[in-house]
Amino acid sequence: METAIHHGAMFDTNELVLNMGPQHPSTHGVLRVVLRLDGEKVVDADVVIGYLHRGIEKLSENRNWTQIILLTDRMDYVAAATNNVGYCETVEKLMSLEVPRRARYVRTILCELQRIASHCLWIGTHAMDIGAMTVFLYAFRERELILDLFEEFCGARLTYNSMRIGGLPLDIPPGWDKKVLEFCTIMDSKIGEYEELLTHNRIWLERTKGIGVISGPDAVALGLSGPPLRGSGVAKDVRKDEPYAAYDEMEFDVPIGTAGDTYDRYLVRLEEFRQSLRIIRQATEGLPEGPIVGKVPRLIKPPAGETYHAIESPKGELGYFIVSDGKSTNPYRFRVRPPSFCNLQGLRTLVRGHLVADVVALIGSLDVVLGEVDR
Amino acid sequence: MIDTLFIPLLKIVIVLNATLVAVTYMVLLERKVIAWAQSRLGPMRVGPYGVLQPIADALKLMIKEDITPVRADKWVFTIAPIISMVPALIVYAVIPFGPEITLFGRKVSLFITDINVGLLYIVSVASVGVYGIILAGWASNSKYPLLASLRASAQLISYEVAVTLTLVSVILMAGTLSMVGIVNAQYNQHVWYAFAQPLAFVMVLIGGLAETNRAPFDLPEAEQELTGGFHTEYSGMRFALFFLAEYANMIVVSSVVTTLFFGGWLPPFPNVSWLHFFYYVPSWMWFFIKSFVFLYIFIWIRATLPRYRYDQLMRLGWKVLIPLAIANLVVTGVVKVLLNG
Numbered sequence: 001m002e003t004a005i006h007h008g009a010m011f012d013t014n015e016l017v018l019n020m021g022p023q024h025p026s027t028h029g030v031l032r033v034v035l036r037l038d039g040e041k042v043v044d045a046d047v048v049i050g051y052l053h054r055g056i057e058k059l060s061e062n063r064n065w066t067q068i069i070l071l072t073d074r075m076d077y078v079a080a081a082t083n084n085v086g087y088c089e090t091v092e093k094l095m096s097l098e099v100p101r102r103a104r105y106v107r108t109i110l111c112e113l114q115r116i117a118s119h120c121l122w123i124g125t126h127a128m129d130i131g132a133m134t135v136f137l138y139a140f141r142e143r144e145l146i147l148d149l150f151e152e153f154c155g156a157r158l159t160y161n162s163m164r165i166g167g168l169p170l171d172i173p174p175g176w177d178k179k180v181l182e183f184c185t186i187m188d189s190k191i192g193e194y195e196e197l198l199t200h201n202r203i204w205l206e207r208t209k210g211i212g213v214i215s216g217p218d219a220v221a222l223g224l225s226g227p228p229l230r231g232s233g234v235a236k237d238v239r240k241d242e243p244y245a246a247y248d249e250m251e252f253d254v255p256i257g258t259a260g261d262t263y264d265r266y267l268v269r270l271e272e273f274r275q276s277l278r279i280i281r282q283a284t285e286g287l288p289e290g291p292i293v294g295k296v297p298r299l300i301k302p303p304a305g306e307t308y309h310a311i312e313s314p315k316g317e318l319g320y321f322i323v324s325d326g327k328s329t330n331p332y333r334f335r336v337r338p339p340s341f342c343n344l345q346g347l348r349t350l351v352r353g354h355l356v357a358d359v360v361a362l363i364g365s366l367d368v369v370l371g372e373v374d375r
Numbered sequence: 376m377i378d379t380l381f382i383p384l385l386k387i388v389i390v391l392n393a394t395l396v397a398v399t400y401m402v403l404l405e406r407k408v409i410a411w412a413q414s415r416l417g418p419m420r421v422g423p424y425g426v427l428q429p430i431a432d433a434l435k436l437m438i439k440e441d442i443t444p445v446r447a448d449k450w451v452f453t454i455a456p457i458i459s460m461v462p463a464l465i466v467y468a469v470i471p472f473g474p475e476i477t478l479f480g481r482k483v484s485l486f487i488t489d490i491n492v493g494l495l496y497i498v499s500v501a502s503v504g505v506y507g508i509i510l511a512g513w514a515s516n517s518k519y520p521l522l523a524s525l526r527a528s529a530q531l532i533s534y535e536v537a538v539t540l541t542l543v544s545v546i547l548m549a550g551t552l553s554m555v556g557i558v559n560a561q562y563n564q565h566v567w568y569a570f571a572q573p574l575a576f577v578m579v580l581i582g583g584l585a586e587t588n589r590a591p592f593d594l595p596e597a598e599q600e601l602t603g604g605f606h607t608e609y610s611g612m613r614f615a616l617f618f619l620a621e622y623a624n625m626i627v628v629s630s631v632v633t634t635l636f637f638g639g640w641l642p643p644f645p646n647v648s649w650l651h652f653f654y655y656v657p658s659w660m661w662f663f664i665k666s667f668v669f670l671y672i673f674i675w676i677r678a679t680l681p682r683y684r685y686d687q688l689m690r691l692g693w694k695v696l697i698p699l700a701i702a703n704l705v706v707t708g709v710v711k712v713l714l715n716g
Contacts, residue, residue, distance in 0.1 A: 204681050358684070
């Protein structure tokens with residue numbers, strides 16, 4: 001693979017093939033990137049995935065509809081509740097089930113809490129990759145509060161299994177909504193702490209501005225979604241375009257970037273913290289009374305047919321495509337459109353021509369979770 | 376006999392051991408301070424508040440398996456950590472911890488030796504240390520260490536030029552290369568050079584950070600990019616030597632900055648008579664307090680700032696620091712000539 005690139009030079013110079021991962025501190029799990037370097041400059045990058053493949057899609061075809069919910073937890077394991085919501089809503093769509101308003105509101109709150117938790121993990125690891133290690137601990141401090149809220153709601157801290165087809169497994173515990181509002185107040189001030197350390201930091205600016213620039217049309221062509229797409233100035237957000245849960249009743253903005261570089265993607269996610277808090281406040285304060293589960297048959301057996309339903313997960317558009325044959329108690333075909341997988345396709349385009357140090361910054365700025373990429 | 380052999384030997388033993396202890400506790404201090412900055416507790420298990428942690432760490436590193444990779448260059452691989460560690464320690468020979476004092480009726484100077492090229496000695500010896508890093512990366516026969524050692528050599532060369540040029544302006548002011556002489560010059564001229572040469576002070580501090588591979592210039596060991604950097608393949612005590620050398624160099628840089636810019640062992644305002652009660656604090660104490668402040672700043676910076684990228688680091692070195700150093704040198708020279716003339 002090593003070929004001379006400077007012909008006629010006095011010294012023989014070769015490309016260096018550098019294997020990054022699957023065990024590397026900054027590849028966020030088990031991603032493997034094979035870099036071809038000219039000095040420290042990346043000539044090309046091969047993204048190798050599959051180290052965390054557990055066959056969740058195939059496995060789901062042999063589980064009944066309710067059992068699949070906990071498998072979806074294991075995909076994007078830092079945002080399990082959003083996965084649950086996406087799956088349950090797809091099945092509800094297939095069965096044309098009506099979900100009570102209260103359940104939809106709670107789902108909205110959980111989704112947005114999850115978005116903040118996921119972004120906390122992102123900002124921590126992203127900053128850590130660029131060398132600012134304190135942000136990591138700060139972000140995890142706040143993520144801890146969200147995990148506590150989830151623990152109180154459903155008993156688990158990482159893989160929640162927190163949804164049921166047609167609604168919620170349990171109503172929210174008494175006083176939980178007040179704790180959520182308290183968290184919003186705390187989080188409001190903490191975002192400023194992250195910003196203080198990063199947003200106007202000269203080194204941070206130099207490390208992120210103009211790195212991994214991708215234009216809006218290119219981002220669409222690559223199939224990017226979520227913050228990487230919005231960072232390039234494309235205002236596409238499933239919550240706005242095809243509202244699910246209770247997002248049609250919420251008031252929020254979709255932040256977009258202009259330059260499409262790492263810094264813009266960072267700013268977009270930071271603003272999403274604030275918008276998420278805004279949504280949580282509205283949903284918690286306007287939480288309606290009523291049942292938490294719709295009229296769900298004892299045996300869940302959707303009619304024959306297929307459906308695709310997408311939600312806006314913290315990483316981007318998370319879609320489920322499900323085919324039911326109408327006879328069995330498990331799906332005929334179960335397919336996930338994971339945002340991390342599609343966003344990761346952009347990595348090769350983004351890293352070309354940048355330095356090794358930028359590769360880790362770019363992996364961080366795409367915010368991929370390998371559990372979701374490989375499934 | 377006592378004065379020429381026994382006392383210097385005793386001083387060397389004391390300084391060497393004190394340095395090694397200081398270095399291990401420096402590691403603990405760093406972990407503690409960073410932990411506090413990050414709302415954590417840091418080491419708490421070994422001894423009260425984790426004060427015995429360095430001993431546990433040293434013990435762990437000593438009994439760990441010492442691995443030499445099969446394809447490594449064995450000799451160079453073994454020598455590299457030593458090359459890194461030794462210069463970091465022998466620099467202490469010329470650092471003045473205090474002036475000459477009377478101890479048990481005998482005049483004792485609180486420095487091992489005062490050679491008339493002290494500063495030059497520090498600069499040259501300290502720059503040998505980087506060979507350890509380069510050779511370690513080269514001998515490991517592995518790609519990440521190789522990249523790290525390339526970074527280290529480029530970084531050291533570019534920053535050494537800047538720092539050394541900056542130091543020349545201090546030498547111009549003091550009129551001597553002797554470390555003791557520089558402190559005395561600050562006493563005689565009634566000013567700490569940090570205030571006479573603020574630009575030089577800041578540049579030496581930045582250059583010092585870069586030369587000791589500290590954040591935000593810790594590129595050769597950037598964990599997130601190059602896994603462990605130049606010491607990826609090292610384990611056990613050989614790894615520990617690199618680790619200790621880094622901290623020993625940190626202490627050297629803060630000592631040098633203290634000596635050159637903050638009057639070394641002198642108390643604040645040494646010439647103001649009504650502030651003479653400062654002299655009740657021993658001279659070496661002032662030295663340690665001042666050095667400690669800089670060590671703390673180093674740790675603080677590490678907890679706060681992200682890391683520079685390789686090309687940005689080079690740009691800062693060649694396009695900002697070196698021109699500034701030259702300008703500073705010219706201005707200092709002109710002012711000195713004008714004042715004397």
